[in-house]
Amino acid sequence: MEFLVKDRSIVTPGMAIAKGPFRYEYGVDKFEDTIISSVLGIVYIENDGVKVVPLEGKYMPKRGDDVIGTVVSINPLSWDLDINAPYLANLHVQDALRYVKDTSNLERIFKVGDVIYANIRDVGESSDIVLQSKERPYGKMKWGRVVKIHATRVPRVIGKKGSMIKLLKQMTKCEITVGQNGNIWIKGERQMEDIVERAIFKIDKEAHIPGLTDRIKKMLETELSR
Amino acid sequence: MSSVLSDIKKEYMISLLKNGKREDGRGLNDMRDLKIELGVANKAEGSCFVQLGETKVIAGVKCEVGAPFPDTPNQGVFTTNAELIPMASPDFEAGPPREDSIELARIVDRGIRESGAIDFQKLVIKEGELVRVLFVDIHIMDYNGNLFDAAGIAAIGALYNTKMPVLDEEGKKTEELMQLPMKKIPVPCTYAKIADSILYDPSMEEESVMDSRITATTEDNGRIAAMQKGDVGSFKKEEILDIVRRSKVRGDEVRSLLKEKFSEMR
Amino acid sequence: MEKDIKFFTNGKRIDGRAIDELRNIKIEVGVFKRADGSSYIEWGGNKIYCAVYGPREAYPRFLQKSDRAILKCRYNMASFAVEERKRPGPSRRGVEIGKVTQGALEPALLLENFPKCMVEVNIEVIQADAGTRCAGITAASVALANAGIPMKELVPACAAGKVDDKIVLDLCKEEDNYGQADLPLALLPRRNEFSLLQMDGDLSEEQLEEALDLGRKGCLEVYEIQKEALKKKYVKEDVSNE
Numbered sequence: 001m002e003f004l005v006k007d008r009s010i011v012t013p014g015m016a017i018a019k020g021p022f023r024y025e026y027g028v029d030k031f032e033d034t035i036i037s038s039v040l041g042i043v044y045i046e047n048d049g050v051k052v053v054p055l056e057g058k059y060m061p062k063r064g065d066d067v068i069g070t071v072v073s074i075n076p077l078s079w080d081l082d083i084n085a086p087y088l089a090n091l092h093v094q095d096a097l098r099y100v101k102d103t104s105n106l107e108r109i110f111k112v113g114d115v116i117y118a119n120i121r122d123v124g125e126s127s128d129i130v131l132q133s134k135e136r137p138y139g140k141m142k143w144g145r146v147v148k149i150h151a152t153r154v155p156r157v158i159g160k161k162g163s164m165i166k167l168l169k170q171m172t173k174c175e176i177t178v179g180q181n182g183n184i185w186i187k188g189e190r191q192m193e194d195i196v197e198r199a200i201f202k203i204d205k206e207a208h209i210p211g212l213t214d215r216i217k218k219m220l221e222t223e224l225s226r
Numbered sequence: 227m228s229s230v231l232s233d234i235k236k237e238y239m240i241s242l243l244k245n246g247k248r249e250d251g252r253g254l255n256d257m258r259d260l261k262i263e264l265g266v267a268n269k270a271e272g273s274c275f276v277q278l279g280e281t282k283v284i285a286g287v288k289c290e291v292g293a294p295f296p297d298t299p300n301q302g303v304f305t306t307n308a309e310l311i312p313m314a315s316p317d318f319e320a321g322p323p324r325e326d327s328i329e330l331a332r333i334v335d336r337g338i339r340e341s342g343a344i345d346f347q348k349l350v351i352k353e354g355e356l357v358r359v360l361f362v363d364i365h366i367m368d369y370n371g372n373l374f375d376a377a378g379i380a381a382i383g384a385l386y387n388t389k390m391p392v393l394d395e396e397g398k399k400t401e402e403l404m405q406l407p408m409k410k411i412p413v414p415c416t417y418a419k420i421a422d423s424i425l426y427d428p429s430m431e432e433e434s435v436m437d438s439r440i441t442a443t444t445e446d447n448g449r450i451a452a453m454q455k456g457d458v459g460s461f462k463k464e465e466i467l468d469i470v471r472r473s474k475v476r477g478d479e480v481r482s483l484l485k486e487k488f489s490e491m492r
Numbered sequence: 493m494e495k496d497i498k499f500f501t502n503g504k505r506i507d508g509r510a511i512d513e514l515r516n517i518k519i520e521v522g523v524f525k526r527a528d529g530s531s532y533i534e535w536g537g538n539k540i541y542c543a544v545y546g547p548r549e550a551y552p553r554f555l556q557k558s559d560r561a562i563l564k565c566r567y568n569m570a571s572f573a574v575e576e577r578k579r580p581g582p583s584r585r586g587v588e589i590g591k592v593t594q595g596a597l598e599p600a601l602l603l604e605n606f607p608k609c610m611v612e613v614n615i616e617v618i619q620a621d622a623g624t625r626c627a628g629i630t631a632a633s634v635a636l637a638n639a640g641i642p643m644k645e646l647v648p649a650c651a652a653g654k655v656d657d658k659i660v661l662d663l664c665k666e667e668d669n670y671g672q673a674d675l676p677l678a679l680l681p682r683r684n685e686f687s688l689l690q691m692d693g694d695l696s697e698e699q700l701e702e703a704l705d706l707g708r709k710g711c712l713e714v715y716e717i718q719k720e721a722l723k724k725k726y727v728k729e730d731v732s733n734e
Binding site for chain 3: 266267268269270273280282284286287288290307309311312313314315316320321322323361363365367368369370
Binding site: 070071072082111112113114115141142143144145146 | 230231232233234235236237238
């Protein structure tokens with residue numbers, strides 16, 4: 001086995017990453033005995049495994065993920081939500097609330113434009129995304145704002161053992177809810193919301209550059225002392 | 227489908243507007259960054275690239291020779307065409323121009339025509355028989371709000387950038403080049419009305435919540451050459467007059483930027 | 493078609509290039525905000541923009557495929573991109589180029605990850621100067637990567653041709669108009685197979701072989717430019733933030 005690129009380097013689609021019997025995960029493909037990148041992304045070499053985390057692209061839904069989406073259309077017994085995925089996600093009225101008495105007018109429950117925090121109950125074989133929002137903390141988001149980043153950068157917003165999100169919450173006293181799909185909801189004092197928004201965009205842009213936590217901490221300190 | 231703006235965002239924008247603020251930090255009267263580049267497509271006789279915030283458009287001028295319209299035998303022919311190509315937005319579709327692109331082209335056309343920006347009589351080669359035929363084609367490359375101003379600025383920029391062959395009496399091209407007989411610089415300024423606030427140069431998000439809009443095209447001397455109220459909604463007389471006053475100031479600023487670009491060109 | 497033109501002077505071509513030399517190529521990545529991926533290419537006197545949307549659910553619905561995404565390619569030339577004004581809107585030439593572009597790009601894409609979806613490629617020529625389809629495919633492949641579409645490899649494209657009985661790389665306008673043959677090619681570099689092949693003019697079997705080899709060499713050079721452009725986009729952002 002042999003690595004052809006450095007750990008954490010940028011690779012383009014079709015680039016050879018390694019030769020030999022590797023466990024290969026997302027973002028790579030096999031050509032003869034060579035593992036090649038199948039996306040534009042950053043290579044991560046871990047023990048015997050190699051993966052490429054995409055720098056661009058839409059959210060790929062996974063069962064169990066918590067997501068934040070916007071209602072874009074209403075069907076007879078369900079809503080369609082835009083969750084930054086290639087497909088719209090479906091929320092059935094039975095999965096939306098614990099008790100629904102009247103299903104004659106779904107608009108009275110959620111209307112087009114409402115922002116919903118939900119959990120992915122299932123991703124069907126033909127990519128049907130099924131949501132549920134029955135229990136807290138799921139449900140309709142009120143006030144605050146939603147910022148959108150690349151879904152692949154979400155782990156960096158959360159940080160190791162939640163360190164980054166903790167830092168953001170503590171320093172700005174904002175409520176922050178992170179959707180795995182890259183939509184992040186922020187509620188707090190308006191100026192604090194502004195600061196969190198800028199910090200999140202910085203994480204999105206610089207996720208692949210080492211020393212991220214320190215840079216964000218420094219940025220927050222400078223902004224808060226203004 | 228993808229263009230549904232969330233209610234949270236709408237509420238946020240409207241609450242900011244009540245304090246005279248906008249989501250992107252601008253004041254009600256501020257334009258987004260404006261970049262103008264002349265001569266970007268050298269197969270066109272004249273061309274201009276305009277970036278207004280993240281909205282990007284390219285206008286190109288082609289000059290031909292043809293017959294004048296029977297009712298204007300002593301004037302050149304001028305046509306403006308705009309294409310909302312699928313490149314610019316997930317909601318634009320290929321095919322023949324639809325309402326929006328036709329309205330856009332006509333607003334730009336009217337501003338140029340009615341201001342007397344071009345001396346059409348100087349475009350006559352042989353009265354009643356042979357005149358210059360000018361086409362301004364506007365390509366919308368990236369749609370992020372306020373196409374009217376971006377397209378109008380690009381069109382007038384491309385016309386001033388135009389160099390075309392001097393023609394002999396038969397309409398044959400000679401080696402010599404000349405500029406178009408331009409007289410004025412009309413500039414369109416578009417204002418959106420959202421929850422009783424009037425704001426200049428609406429972004430895409432602002433356009434999706436606006437009740438209505440007015441585009442006012444002013445000339446160098448402060449006169450108004452063309453206006454258009456668009457979308458569903460209405461304006462008070464005071465609001466209209468306010469928009470016109472603001473358009474003159476903003477229009478002059480854009481005009482001086484254009485003049486700067488034109489002088490660099492020569 | 494042939495005109496009395498001196499194609500070679502002291503072994504150099506009309507524009508001063510060697511027989512196997514490409515024109516200058518510059519690619520920019522991520523030039524549009526609205527599109528999911530985009531690029532801009534200047535190739536000789538060609539200026540071309542490309543925007544990619546998707547993957548998103550395909551419409552009209554009857555186009556959907558249950559096992560993979562479909563690829564739609566639209567090639568359009570601005571009315572002012574050529575000497576004689578082109579009528580705005582679709583042309584037969586544009587429709588055909590869109591179709592061969594799709595055929596050139598699709599074999600490189602991993603579309604089975606996105607059943608029922610479509611990926612749309614929009615190519616817009618702002619200034620045309622021979623070889624727009626190859627430049628368009630080259631730019632489109634970069635824009636697809638910029639959109640995060642999974643693929644086996646990038647697709648570079650480049651034409652070979654014949655002027656004055658010599659096989660040359662990347663025809664310029666005069667060579668294209670008055671030369672003897674034009675052979676636009678796109679290459680799948682890893683598989684070493686061609687995914688765009690068109691030809692018009694007159695070639696012998698030996699000349700075709702020579703042209704394919706030279707075209708392949710040109711494509712590999714274009715491939716390096718594609719990779720550099722993509723990497724530069726992200727490396728440049730590093731620097732500007734530090």
